[in-house]
Amino acid sequence: MLILWTQGDTNGIGSEVILKSFHRWRHRPHRAVVVGSYCMMKFYEKRLNLTTPLVEIESLNDIPMQEKTPDEPLYVLSLSCNIKANVGEIQADAGELSMKAVERAATLCLSGEADAMVTAPIHKEAIAKAGYPFQGHTDFLEHLSQSGRAQMLLCDIETNLKVALATVHIPLGKVSETLRASGLRPHLTALANALTKNFGIQTPRLAVLGLNPHASDNGVIGKEETEFLQPELALLKQDFCVDGLFAADGFFGAKRYKEFDAVLALYHDQGLIPFKMLAFETGVNMTTGLPIVRTSPDHGTAFDIAGKGIANEASFLSATHLAIQVAERRRHLETTA
Structure with a gap:
């Protein structure tokens, strides 16, 4: 399965939890691809000393057509490098990039090119400063997918x-x-x-x-x-x-x-x-009522600890596990219908 990890607000802990998650995820058979900014992923990789093989791509078609291997790099579907890091700060262009990443990931899931999306946290004030009239992921995804009623469902696997x-x-x-x-x-x-x-x-x-x-x-x-x-x-x-x-x-x-x-x-x-x-x-936020699978960790951008290397990736990993579980169940239901 192909899972898309959206980077979230680049001034928060999203990049850190993604990098940490990748090191715990890389031996899994499912491929995860970051949607966001390659430059910001490199910035946090160096700042936090989380040595990670990052490869920038412009399209999912740039990924080699072969089974995932443990030594495979973390591919980053990069939307922009025209952004500067202001760690822990509310920034309009960070809000805009976070929403563009969500939109791109949702579009790829709606087209069937990806199986599910796991979203790192966005910041509501930053997306408002960027001119988006949405409260967060839930209503934005409801708008993008033109679904009738999306619902926030919080799940704990433990x-x-x-x-x-x-x-x-x-x-x-x-x-x-x-x-x-x-x-x-x-x-x-x-x-x-x-x-x-x-x-x-x-x-x-x-x-x-x-x-x-x-x-x-x-x-x-x-x-x-x-x-x-x-x-x-x-x-x-x-x-x-x-x-x-x-x-x-x-x-x-x-x-x-x-x-x-x-x-x-x-x-x-x-x-x-x-x-x-x-x-x-370990909690996960899942958006139900959509034609696509979307989950996220149950924490926010955590600007107060951003860039310090102390963010916990457990909830993000739980969100990824749940996304795969749900996507596999939906695929099974479709093939047996």
Whole structure:
């Protein structure tokens, strides 16, 4: 299989975790190709003393048509060298390059030239400075693939924990009105379909978290649960194996997530804080609902440690393993359909 590693923001830790991942990956049978800037990969290779055989290419056709070998170099599909390193800084041209890499990788996956993409972190302020009207990878890939509804699904291979988000990068004050407009059904449908398609779980057991503290204590702390969340969930139980609404603190504190195949959190921090506490080094972010396979590590650009050589590549490697697992399953389903 051919996996594309997008470089992410070149002022963050993306290049470092890719270089470290390559040294642990090179004996695997699957080929990984970087999409980004060859010059920036060389910059970090020298700065961090991570001696790596890097080869610049202009097209995937430049890769020799032979099986991957352990001594094969790390190919870099280079989009630009007209960028300077400002390690740990927010920079518009770094934001632009990171998005161009995502676009190129997505295009190659959509055309069938690559099997999956694993994206190193981008920086939201940098891509905004570059003029992109997107919040991040998820909505950009939804736009590029013209898919109906993409969903962020956080997965941990170690604990089997899976957390999906009903709302993602929106202000907390808009969560309630957004949920009122969408309801729970489209999120549960997307989650159940993703678990079946990508993990082979035919009738997934789903948990839904409440919106307010204590899931509102029957309307004492907020009205969303009693006014629309609980009534809708009662109807959805006819179509899904689903339970809730659970108070998030008690749910994760008592490790009740082990009773379910996946958890639907209603807003960003409600899902990501416990997930990262439980699976920070091994967690993976997967975008479901796309015609292509895309995963990423569950950490950000980490500007504060960029260029210091202390970034951990474990989550990026986990993301690569999951991308291959899902791509192989999808290929199997296509050949047996």
